[in-house]
Amino acid sequence: MPDPIGRTRWAIAEGYIPDGSTGPAPLHSHETACVLNAGDEDADVAVTVFFADREPAGPYRVTVPARRTVHVRFDELEDPEPVPRGVEYASLIESTVPVVVQHTRLDSRQAELGLLSTIAYADR
Amino acid sequence: MPDPIGRTRWAIAEGYIPDGSTGPAPLHSHETACVLNAGDEDADVAVTVFFADREPAGPYRVTVPARRTVHVRFDELEDPEPVPRGVEYASLIESTVPVVVQHTRLDSRQAELGLLSTIAYADR
Amino acid sequence: MPDPIGRTRWAIAEGYIPDGSTGPAPLHSHETACVLNAGDEDADVAVTVFFADREPAGPYRVTVPARRTVHVRFDELEDPEPVPRGVEYASLIESTVPVVVQHTRLDSRQAELGLLSTIAYADR
Amino acid sequence: MPDPIGRTRWAIAEGYIPDGSTGPAPLHSHETACVLNAGDEDADVAVTVFFADREPAGPYRVTVPARRTVHVRFDELEDPEPVPRGVEYASLIESTVPVVVQHTRLDSRQAELGLLSTIAYADR
Numbered sequence: 480m481p482d483p484i485g486r487t488r489w490a491i492a493e494g495y496i497p498d499g500s501t502g503p504a505p506l507h508s509h510e511t512a513c514v515l516n517a518g519d520e521d522a523d524v525a526v527t528v529f530f531a532d533r534e535p536a537g538p539y540r541v542t543v544p545a546r547r548t549v550h551v552r553f554d555e556l557e558d559p560e561p562v563p564r565g566v567e568y569a570s571l572i573e574s575t576v577p578v579v580v581q582h583t584r585l586d587s588r589q590a591e592l593g594l595l596s597t598i599a600y601a602d603r
Numbered sequence: 604m605p606d607p608i609g610r611t612r613w614a615i616a617e618g619y620i621p622d623g624s625t626g627p628a629p630l631h632s633h634e635t636a637c638v639l640n641a642g643d644e645d646a647d648v649a650v651t652v653f654f655a656d657r658e659p660a661g662p663y664r665v666t667v668p669a670r671r672t673v674h675v676r677f678d679e680l681e682d683p684e685p686v687p688r689g690v691e692y693a694s695l696i697e698s699t700v701p702v703v704v705q706h707t708r709l710d711s712r713q714a715e716l717g718l719l720s721t722i723a724y725a726d727r
Numbered sequence: 728m729p730d731p732i733g734r735t736r737w738a739i740a741e742g743y744i745p746d747g748s749t750g751p752a753p754l755h756s757h758e759t760a761c762v763l764n765a766g767d768e769d770a771d772v773a774v775t776v777f778f779a780d781r782e783p784a785g786p787y788r789v790t791v792p793a794r795r796t797v798h799v800r801f802d803e804l805e806d807p808e809p810v811p812r813g814v815e816y817a818s819l820i821e822s823t824v825p826v827v828v829q830h831t832r833l834d835s836r837q838a839e840l841g842l843l844s845t846i847a848y849a850d851r
Numbered sequence: 852m853p854d855p856i857g858r859t860r861w862a863i864a865e866g867y868i869p870d871g872s873t874g875p876a877p878l879h880s881h882e883t884a885c886v887l888n889a890g891d892e893d894a895d896v897a898v899t900v901f902f903a904d905r906e907p908a909g910p911y912r913v914t915v916p917a918r919r920t921v922h923v924r925f926d927e928l929e930d931p932e933p934v935p936r937g938v939e940y941a942s943l944i945e946s947t948v949p950v951v952v953q954h955t956r957l958d959s960r961q962a963e964l965g966l967l968s969t970i971a972y973a974d975r
Contacts, residue, residue: 484860484862484943484972485862485972488608490608490609490639490641490703491705492637492638492639492672492703492704492705493635493637493674493705493707493720511865513864513865513939513941514864515862515863515864515901515941515943517862517899517901517941517943527641529639529641529670529671529672530671530672531671531672531673531674532671534670535670546901546906546907547901547902547903547904548864548901548902548903548939548940548941549903550865550903550939567637567672567674568672569637569639569641569672569703571608571639571641579862579864579941579972580864581863581864581865581969581972582720583865596865596954596969597705597720597721597722597969598722598864598969598970598971598972599722600608600609600703600705600722600725601972612732614732614733614763614765614827615763615829616761616762616763616796616827616828616829617759617761617798617829617831617844651765653763653765653794653795653796654795654796655795655796655797655798656795658794659794691761691796691798692796693761693763693765693796693827695732695763695765706844721829721844721845721846722846723846724732724733724827724829724846724849736856738856738857738887738889738951739887739953740885740886740887740920740951740952740953741883741885741922741953741955741968775889777887777889777918777919777920778919778920779919779920779921779922780919782918783918815885815920815922816920817885817887817889817920817951819856819887819889830968845953845968845969845970846970847970848856848857848951848953848970848973
């Protein structure tokens with residue numbers, strides 16, 4: 480296998496976790512950062528979440544094992560604090576080894592089918 | 604914190620703000636440039652809007668504070684002039700410090716849920 | 728104004744123009760390559776269209792004036808030949824000056840609102 | 852013709868092939884990697900598929916002839932093994948010559964019209 484594909488720092492500028500109390504019908508979607516680690520070394524990933532009017536939350540720690548892919552769901556991040564609902568956010572994803580990150584909104588009514596998907600921004 | 608992630612010049616080649624008079628039903632979506640400033644210095648952002656058949660509008664000035672994200676709604680840009688409705692446009696986003704820009708169309712009927720999202724083009 | 732933003736060669740790997748005879752209901756969408764020329768020199772743009780089982784079509788010639796944006800609709804390309812309907816295609820977009828290209832599928836029922844949008848691939 | 856556009860290594864971090872048994876209604880979409888080979892040499896393409904909890908599958912071998920585009924459907928990959936249904940996956944696409952890759956989810960009810968599309972990540 481050649482050197483691993485990817486970068487070690489990624490950003491997603493758009494994010495939103497609905498607040499359960501804002502509408503009459505439940506929303507059936509959730510946002511994920513899909514992380515691919517195609518290399519032979521486990522990736523220690525740190526996710527920092529940014530907001531419009533408060534200091535960033537995190538870092539949230541996730542391990543993506545060698546030769547595996549992990550879908551990080553933002554609504555399941557709990558430590559050091561849950562990601563606030565009903566507000567816009569953005570995220571920074573830093574990894575100890577090269578990975579590839581894609582931002583996807585999944586529709587949980589349809590067997591995890593994606594609703595939209597965007598490659599994240601990578602810079603190194 | 605390491606050096607800030609991002610670039611200082613971005614472009615979005617696609618944009619459209621519906622004209623309220625073109626259809627029977629109100630449209631419930633709006634376009635945004637989601638800007639993440641993950642660094643420790645405030646970003647002074649200048650947005651220039653391009654059209655098919657007239658000179659560009661702007662620059663529109665927006666501040667994205669350090670460690671914050673701002674969703675710039677094109678239909679709320681007012682100074683030096685509102686962005687024309689019912690015509691196609693494109694935009695150039697220049698920042699004094701590195702930022703990350705994503706173009707998203709939001710559906711305001713569903714608690715700001717995105718309908719489509721595209722990473723903008725960055726060149727430096 | 729600084730040096731113009733963009734690249735001179737872009738590719739869109741996905742495309743499809745429906746064949747009017749394949750379904751009972753008319754399809755109300757069309758594909759475009761949104762081209763932004765933020766510079767001070769007109770762009771002479773050549774579009775080449777690739778297929779699964781025949782030689783490429785084109786080049787189709789389009790001018791994007793200085794400081795203007797043009798939405799190139801693939802179903803309106805006629806010279807040297809119309810783009811075949813009902814088959815998958817991909818496109819290569821070459822410009823004499825730097826431009827930015829985004830691939831968008833528009834829904835013509837909703838005032839030209841985009842259905843999906845993807846930044847094209849640029850390499851120089 | 853100039854040197855061919857593209858890269859030789861691409862990654863798609865998000866993927867999902869529905870399991871036919873998970874819902875009452877059949878799903879009418881499928882995922883593809885749209886590959887454009889704009890050059891004058893055939894491309895030998897190897898697709899490796901990564902999962903959350905098992906070793907990667909593949910490589911799957913596909914040829915994209917010179918000056919042609921091929922839509923690789925993940926649900927039609929059979930050799931060395933079918934891609935598992937009902938689980939998340941990611942993919943690595945390696946080519947002997949430069950190509951351009953876009954990830955698209957197609958809706959087969961509407962004449963192969965795309966539902967979402969994302970440029971893949973390229974690194975060399």
